[in-house]
Amino acid sequence: EADIYQTPRYLVIGTGKKITLECSQTMGHDKMYWYQQDPGMELHLIHYSYGVNSTEKGDLSSESTVSRIRTEHFPLTLESARPSHTSQYLCASSEYSKGELFFGEGSRLTVL
């Protein structure tokens, strides 16, 4: 079983609020990822990291930002949330590039 955790699992906030979605893994993986998934739709990579102080944008443009100050922690921040940000955000990690991916339970964000 994968040891990767996301909080909060569910969040409902108003437009304009700043939010941070937390993701932590205890497997010592260098590679971490954020995916966005709308209900019933496919996953899209929005951010990834090869290790501490490394962050890259994914295939889908996102107004969110990420940071990687510690190996085990990869938070995602939205400075000013909008209804278009309503979605599920999934964090994942892998031991090495192109290795098996392990996902967290996801954070479902609703922006009113």
Added chain:
Amino acid sequence: KQEVTQIPAALSVPEGENLVLNCSFTDSAIYNLQWFRQDPGKGLTSLLLIQSSQREQTSGRLNASLDKSSGRSTLYIAASQPGDSATYLCALTEPTGTASKLTFGTGTRLQVTL
């Protein structure tokens, strides 16, 4: 551009049946292929990972095969149970690039009835 298709999109079977889920991809130059299950509103659970040099992988009642030349992978589920009800996704990693940027299939929604 790699395209990954899963057929059927939805499947309903009675408990106890053996079933096969299909995953097709357009570019055979892949690094590995991974099968996941996703329960409604939850994250993805990794089921099996097949490296490009492998033909199949087995875990309990699950068996995944890979045929790169024909651009196909199948997930075989033996003696299905109601707890197997979920959406099953295949995802593949391509050799180019350095990140595990997966291309996901469209998913098959499985329902196992009593």
